[in-house]
Amino acid sequence: MGATGQYLSIACVFAALGALSVTAASRSRGAEDVLVTNDLLGHRGGTITIALRSEPKTINPVLATDTSSLGVIYCMGADLIHINRETQRTEPALAKSWNMSHDGRTYTLQLRRGIRFSDGQPFDADDVIFSFKVYLDEDTHSPQRDLLVVGGKPISVEKVDDYTVRFGLPQPYAAAERLFDGFPILPKHLLEASYKSGSITQAWSVSTPPGQFAGLGPFRLKEYVPGERIVLERNPYYWKRDSAGNQLPYVDGLTFLFVPSEDAQVIRFLSGETDILSRFSAENFAALERQQSAKGYRTYDLGPGLEYNFLFFNLNDLSSVNLPEIAKKQVWFRDLRFREAVSAAIDRDAIVRLIFQGRAAPLTSQVTPGNKLWVDSALPPALHSPDRARELLKSAGFSWKSDGSLVDQRGNAVEFSILTSSSNAQRAKMATIIQDDLNKLGMNVHVVSLDFGATVDRLLNTFDYEAAISGLADGDADPNTEMNVWLSTGGMHIWHINESHPATPWETELDRLMNEQLVTLNYAKRKQLYDRVQQIVAQQLPMICLVSPDILVGAKDRVGNFHPANLDPYVLWNIDSIYVN
Amino acid sequence: MLLAGLHVPILLAGFFAPYSFSEQNRDRPFAPPSRIHFVDANGVFHARPFVYGLKDDPNTIGAFVVDMQRTIPLHFFVRGSSYRLVGLFPARMHLFGVSEPERIYLMGTDGYGRDQFSRFVYGGQISLAAGIVAAAISLLFGALIGGISGFYGGGVDNLVMRGGDLFLALPWLYLLFAVRATLPLHVAQWQVFLLLVAVIGLIGWARPARLIRGVVLSAKERDFVAAARGFGASDFYLLRRHVLPQTYGVVFTQMTLLIPQYVLAEVTLTFLGLGVGEPMPSWGSLLASLQQYYVLSSYWWMFLPAVLLIPLFLAYFWTADALQEHLKSVPL
Numbered sequence: 080m081g082a083t084g085q086y087l088s089i090a091c092v093f094a095a096l097g098a099l100s101v102t103a104a105s106r107s108r109g110a111e112d113v114l115v116t117n118d119l120l121g122h123r124g125g126t127i128t129i130a131l132r133s134e135p136k137t138i139n140p141v142l143a144t145d146t147s148s149l150g151v152i153y154c155m156g157a158d159l160i161h162i163n164r165e166t167q168r169t170e171p172a173l174a175k176s177w178n179m180s181h182d183g184r185t186y187t188l189q190l191r192r193g194i195r196f197s198d199g200q201p202f203d204a205d206d207v208i209f210s211f212k213v214y215l216d217e218d219t220h221s222p223q224r225d226l227l228v229v230g231g232k233p234i235s236v237e238k239v240d241d242y243t244v245r246f247g248l249p250q251p252y253a254a255a256e257r258l259f260d261g262f263p264i265l266p267k268h269l270l271e272a273s274y275k276s277g278s279i280t281q282a283w284s285v286s287t288p289p290g291q292f293a294g295l296g297p298f299r300l301k302e303y304v305p306g307e308r309i310v311l312e313r314n315p316y317y318w319k320r321d322s323a324g325n326q327l328p329y330v331d332g333l334t335f336l337f338v339p340s341e342d343a344q345v346i347r348f349l350s351g352e353t354d355i356l357s358r359f360s361a362e363n364f365a366a367l368e369r370q371q372s373a374k375g376y377r378t379y380d381l382g383p384g385l386e387y388n389f390l391f392f393n394l395n396d397l398s399s400v401n402l403p404e405i406a407k408k409q410v411w412f413r414d415l416r417f418r419e420a421v422s423a424a425i426d427r428d429a430i431v432r433l434i435f436q437g438r439a440a441p442l443t444s445q446v447t448p449g450n451k452l453w454v455d456s457a458l459p460p461a462l463h464s465p466d467r468a469r470e471l472l473k474s475a476g477f478s479w480k481s482d483g484s485l486v487d488q489r490g491n492a493v494e495f496s497i498l499t500s501s502s503n504a505q506r507a508k509m510a511t512i513i514q515d516d517l518n519k520l521g522m523n524v525h526v527v528s529l530d531f532g533a534t535v536d537r538l539l540n541t542f543d544y545e546a547a548i549s550g551l552a553d554g555d556a557d558p559n560t561e562m563n564v565w566l567s568t569g570g571m572h573i574w575h576i577n578e579s580h581p582a583t584p585w586e587t588e589l590d591r592l593m594n595e596q597l598v599t600l601n602y603a604k605r606k607q608l609y610d611r612v613q614q615i616v617a618q619q620l621p622m623i624c625l626v627s628p629d630i631l632v633g634a635k636d637r638v639g640n641f642h643p644a645n646l647d648p649y650v651l652w653n654i655d656s657i658y659v660n
Numbered sequence: 661m662l663l664a665g666l667h668v669p670i671l672l673a674g675f676f677a678p679y680s681f682s683e684q685n686r687d688r689p690f691a692p693p694s695r696i697h698f699v700d701a702n703g704v705f706h707a708r709p710f711v712y713g714l715k716d717d718p719n720t721i722g723a724f725v726v727d728m729q730r731t732i733p734l735h736f737f738v739r740g741s742s743y744r745l746v747g748l749f750p751a752r753m754h755l756f757g758v759s760e761p762e763r764i765y766l767m768g769t770d771g772y773g774r775d776q777f778s779r780f781v782y783g784g785q786i787s788l789a790a791g792i793v794a795a796a797i798s799l800l801f802g803a804l805i806g807g808i809s810g811f812y813g814g815g816v817d818n819l820v821m822r823g824g825d826l827f828l829a830l831p832w833l834y835l836l837f838a839v840r841a842t843l844p845l846h847v848a849q850w851q852v853f854l855l856l857v858a859v860i861g862l863i864g865w866a867r868p869a870r871l872i873r874g875v876v877l878s879a880k881e882r883d884f885v886a887a888a889r890g891f892g893a894s895d896f897y898l899l900r901r902h903v904l905p906q907t908y909g910v911v912f913t914q915m916t917l918l919i920p921q922y923v924l925a926e927v928t929l930t931f932l933g934l935g936v937g938e939p940m941p942s943w944g945s946l947l948a949s950l951q952q953y954y955v956l957s958s959y960w961w962m963f964l965p966a967v968l969l970i971p972l973f974l975a976y977f978w979t980a981d982a983l984q985e986h987l988k989s990v991p992l
Contacts, residue, residue, distance in 0.1 A: 342953035362954035365722065429686045433772055436722050496846040501931045511772065511938040515684050525846045526938045530931070533841060543845060 112175055112191035113320045120323055121639050121658025126332035128353045129650070130344045134337045135309065138292065138300065139283035140263040141213055141221045147335075150648050154311060154333060155197075156263025157295035157318075159188055159207065160256045164644035164652040167451055167556045169256045173202070173264055173295060173318075183251035183600045190242040195316035196266045197299035198290075204238045209267040209274075211236040219279055226258055234258075251598045253605055254557050261554065266293045285309065297328040297655035309335045319655055329640075329658035348633060349374065354659075355641070356633040357650045360505070361438040364631045375637075381630040381645040383440040383449040386552035388506060389622035390425070390497070390513060392418065394575045394582070395542040405545055408495055411487060412546075416475035418620040420468040424516045427461060430626050434508045438629040444613035445564075447627035449645045450556045452602075455610040458617055461624070468520055485521035494523035498537060498547040501528040506548045509625060513548070539576060548625075549573065554647055558596055558609045565593045565612060574621045585619045636660075663975045670784035674743030677778035678757045678764060682939035683741065685763060685773035688714065691724050693768040693776075693961045701728045709734045711764055732762045768961035770949070774939075780965050783941035787923045790856045795918040797861030799911055802868030807904055809869070810876030811895070821873065824866040832863055836932050852936055856929060860922050868914045872907050879906040908987050912980035920973045943969065 135148040140156055143149050161172035171177075174188035194202050214221050215233050227234050232249035239245050248255055269291065273282040283292060289300040295318070298311035311333040319327040336353060338344045345363050348356040349370070359367075368378050392412035393405060411417045427441035440447060443461045446454045476488040485493040499510045510526040517524045529537070537544045551571070553560040563569035567578040567586045581587040589612060596608040616622065630645045639658040643650045669676040685691075694711035713730030717723035738757035745751045758764045767776035809820040836859070847855070879885065885902045893901075926944035929935040936942050946965040949955055955962050 342951075345953050360954075362952065362958075365720075366954045366957045369720075426686070432722075433686060433689050498845065507938070508771070512684070514939065515682065515772075527846055528931075528937060529840065530837065533837065536841075537845075545845070 111193035111318070113194075113318050114171065114175070114191070115320050115322060116327065116656055117322060118640050118642075118653070118656040120321055120325075121329040121656065123325065123329055123331070123658075125330050125659030126334060127330050127355065127638065127654075127657060127659065128334045128336060129355045129357065130336045130338040130347055130353045132341070132344070133339065134306065135285055135335075137284055138287065139280070140265065141219055141223075142280060144222050146647075147337075150651055151309060151311075151335060152263060153296070153648050153651055154298045154654050155292075155294040155296040155300065155314075158259050158262050159190075159264065160259040162257060162260040162555065162646070164646040164649075165642060167646065169260070172259075173207075174259075177256060179255070179600075183253075183255070183598075184248045186246040186248070186255060187239070188244050188246070190244065191318060192242050194295070194318040196268075196293040196295055197314040197316055198266070198269070198293035199316060200266060200268050200293065202264070202266075202295060203241045204244050205241075206264050206267045207244050208236055208238050209271060210262065210265040213265060213270070213274055213279060214262060218277070219274075223261065226261075229255075251600060252559075253597055253599055254559060257555060257557050257559070264295055269293055298333050301332065307337060309337075311335075317655065321656070328655040333654065348376070351635075354635045354638055355650050357648075359631055359633070361434075361436040361629070361631065364438060365436055367633060371633075376633055376635045378631065378633040379643055380438055381449075381632065381643055381649070383447045383627035384552065384630040384645045384647075384649075385447055385450055385556060385627075386550055387442055387445050387447055387627050388509065388548065388550040388625045389442075389445070390421070390509075390546060390548050390625060391574045391622045392546045393542060393544055394621070396575070396578075396582070397542060400542060402543060405543070407491075408545055411493065411495075414475050415619065416471045417477075418623065420471040420475070420520070421517065422620055422623045423462050423464050423468040423471065424520050425461075425513055425623065425625065426463055426516055427625055428463065430509055430512055433512065434505055435626065435628055438631060439626045440629070441626055442624035444617045444624055445551075445561070445622065446609075446613055449627065449630075452556060453558060453606065453609055455613040457610070458613055461617070465516075465519065472520070479521050483521050484523065492523060493521070494525075495545040496525040496527045498534060498544045499526065499528045500531045500534040500549075502531045503550070505628070506550060510548050538573060542576075552647075556646065558593075558605070558612070562593055562597065565589050583619075585615050586621075589615055663979055666972050666975060667788070669781055670788060672745060673778075673781040673785055674745055674751060675753065676755050677775070677781045678740060678754050678766075679775045679778045680741045680743065681774065681779045681782040681941050683774060683778075685769065688724065688763065688765075688769055688773040689722070689771050690959050691763075691765055691769040691773065692959075693766055693964070694764050695726075696734065697731075700731055706731075706733070711758065713762060730762075732758045732764070734758060734764065767964045768959070770962070776946075776961065776964065779941035780943075780946060780968065783943045783946055783965075786853060786936055786940065787926060787943035788919075790853065790860065790926060791919040791922040793857045794860035794864065794922045795915050797857065798864035798918065799868050799914060801862070801865035802914075803872050803904065803907065803911060805865065806869035806872030807876050807899060807907070810873035811880055811899055811903060813877070817873070821870070824869055827866045833932075836929070836934060840932055840934055849936065849940065852934070856926060856935060859929065859934065860925050864918065864922070868911070868918075871910050871914065875907045875910050876903055879903045882906075905987070909984050912984055916973070916976045916980045919976060920969070923969075 131147040131150065133145065133147045135151045136145055137143055137148050138152055138155065140152050143152055158172050159174040160169050160177065163170045173191055175191050177186055177188045179186055190204060190207065196202055213219055214223060215227055229248050229252045230250040235247040237245045270279060270282060273279045285303050292300045297314055297317050299314045301312040302310040313328055313331050317327055321327060338347055341359055341363065344356060345359060345367065347353050364378060371377055394409065394412060397406045397409065431437060431439045431441055441461060443458045444455065448454055472485065477485055477493065479485055487493060497510050497513065499506045501507060507528050514524045514526050538547055538549065551564065564571045566572065567581040567590050572578065575582060581590055592608050592612050596605045599605045599608065630649050632643045632650050634641045637660040639660055640653065640656045642653055644652055691714055696709045696711055698709055699705050710731045710733045713727040713732055714724040715727040717725045734756055735758065736756050738754055739752045740754045740757050742750060742752050765775050765777065767780060770776055770779070805820055809817045880903055885898060888898055888902055923943050924947065926935050926942055927948045930937065930945060943965065949962060950966060
């Protein structure tokens with residue numbers, strides 16, 4: 080309401096200047112559906128500088144997959160329905176309201192009226208229809224397309240009127256409104272020509288002249304200096320206002336510097352070159368925390384994010400590949416008591432303390448305490464007891480030789496290797512701790528660290544590994560993003576890939592639970608189903624979940640309205656409300 | 661001699677190191693070095709040296725301060741964890757130690773609470789051996805190929821040197837990826853060692869070969885070589901007796917330069933899964949941890965391995981110098 084008042088007073092000023100301009104101004108501005116935020120009032124001006132780990136590969140939302148590109152695009156685009164990274168719930172964005180049909184298969188979205196792209200051109204339903212046509216077109220090969228395919232069929236989009244669109248889902252789909260986050264609306268007037276000529280994938284590279292680019296986000300492209308920085312400026316047509324009616328964003332510009340390593344980013348932040356430091360390791364946190372009052376910045380520990388790290392054994396069906404040594408060891412790996420013993424032997428608290436300086440959470444299941452809406456808090460913490468581990472091994476027929484080494488029933492020494500990727504230092508360190516824990520049980524465990532590509536190839540294609548440590552992190556907190564991990568047919572069902580039918584009764588149950596939660600619209604019922612999934616993971620241990628690192632960020636004291644969240648993009652998500660003192 | 665003094669502890673690592681290189685003390689990550697004292701806080705002199713215990717720093721989580729209340733006397737020739745001397749003889753005797761459950765960390769501990777001193781001493785075994793053997797291999801190949809190339813000149817020279825250029829231009833990183841992919845998942849320790857030596861040594865021959873070729877080129881034009889040739893000396897005799905001895909200077913300097921370089925090359929290979937993996941220490945991996953900002957800024961004792969390596973490599977350099985002088989004084 081404050082916003083309307085502000086426009087009236089603007090109109091009054093115009094009235095004093097000339098009658099003709101008054102009518103024009105009040106008509107267009109009065110019809111604008113702005114979104115009013117509740118954040119603390121800031122003030123206009125200043126710029127913010129942030130470092131990116133790598134140079135963005137593109138600013139085309141249809142193609143982007145790397146974190147840097149997605150971060151820059153996030154600041155220049157807007158989606159229909161947005162996930163508030165702080166509450167983890169959906170909230171209106173370009174769609175000011177929406178409703179779902181009773182069968183959960185039709186969503187009708189009311190769009191904001193009278194708002195404009197960053198080049199001043201108006202936004203309406205045609206842009207929405209065009210955007211989803213592009214995202215859904217198989218020929219554009221958009222990596223996000225899969226998210227819009229529900230039950231094997233793409234969702235449908237239809238224009239009802241200039242400011243109403245209807246989305247049809249092939250089957251009921253829980254939390255479907257969360258799908259819209261991450262699909263920035265494209266300007267039809269700028270991209271239709273290149274889409275029709277089939278060259279949309281070449282449009283909007285980082286070197287695109289700023290005039291050819293437009294979005295609905297708080298910032299627009301100003302300058303790109305290869306190898307150095309990308310500079311954004313405020314979008315004068317942005318559709319959000321603060322509670323006093325001031326147009327957002329507050330800051331005039333946003334600069335992303337390309338700084339390739341974390342240590343270099345920390346040094347740049349300390350020297351004052353950057354204002355915000357996004358995601359750094361716990362070791363650096365301790366070093367930064369000590370100097371924070373002297374240097375005028377603050378560090379924030381936001382608690383665990385969504386990333387979960389886990390140890391798992393190769394349970395793949397190896398009959399089609401020639402790996403007899405590993406197949407022999409699978410007799411141990413398939414024995415639940417063996418996996419339980421390994422889990423009980425692992426000192427998760429030591430991992431938290433030694434690798435993360437206490438800034439991580441030990442895990443029982445795949446859902447981290449940072450996932451507020453979905454974590455099953457009734458699940459007991461993972462047990463650490465070497466004695467229990469020995470009991471379990473004994474009951475599974477293992478015994479110890481006089482020198483303390485463990486042998487199985489047939490007298491074979493228990494020896495296996497743990498594979499990690501050497502590009503993730505923290506996982507390699509976890510392997511060193513777990514190796515020590517398991518060696519104490521009499522197992523002869525080796526750590527093999529290979530480069531990222533070779534590791535992935537062994538895990539997903541050749542299955543030439545025995546055990547491995549890996550981690551997964553989703554963009555969203557919703558269980559739907561985990562479908563490909565827990566379904567026995569899923570591409571990231573990492574301990575046993577490409578199962579033709581579930582190999583175990585509990586995998587059958589996981590399939591049923593995951594498929595059922597997908598079509599259950601009631602949150603409480605879905606939560607029950609997903610709690611059961613977490614229980615199965617904790618009991619059957621297909622993945623022995625280890626720890627989830629805290630999200631650690633920092634910002635200068637002069638940055639106002641800094642509300643980092645433990646969901647990606649951690650510090651940028653409310654960039655439109657951030658101001659500079 | 662200094663060099664021997666440095667090598668004996670490394671060869672007899674198990675005896676000189678108070679602890680095993682892999683023993684983790686998870687309550688003491690990044691513990692600072694224990695300082696050896698003779699005079700305690702009350703000014704009393706102790707004939708037997710002692711160290712103070714550590715306690716948790718009340719002001720900073722995860723940091724330790726010296727506990728002046730606990731004096732821990734140092735003992736010599738103590739029985740501790742078992743090891744194999746020179747890889748053969750089982751033993752339990754250590755040069756020094758303190759009584760359990762206290763610990764002495766002469767160079768502090770790393771992030772897992774492992775004794776840095778023990779890791780340094782053990783790490784030297786694999787790093788030095790790999791460095792020396794690999795440097796010897798690459799110099800041997802280098803001298804042989806460079807010598808032939810320089811001595812015969814012309815077509816042979818062209819062929820060999822262009823071959824060397826090709827060798828230098830190969831994308832080694834990708835070749836090593838490929839090598840690793842063909843190997844089994846877990847490679848035994850001694851195989852890793854041989855592999856390391858072979859890879860480092862074979863990659864490295866081309867540069868020394870060029871240098872040696874240059875020396876040989878000028879050496880074979882010297883008057884006394886020409887004279888010997890005039891008297892009907894065979895190629896082999898000329899090479900062995902007159903030409904190659906003149907390259908010794910270059911070879912020794914190269915050796916002193918290559919050994920430190922190869923000790924560090926091990927870090928890259930470890931990253932590719934071709935080096936010694938955890939928990940085996942190597943000097944390369946001890947130095948690699950210094951690349952992290954927090955280590956540099958917070959734990960000064962992590963520098964100690966680097967500081968200790970300086971006199972070692974200097975000793976190599978001096979030895980090479982001395983050898984060269986010695987060779988010069990011997991008449992050809």
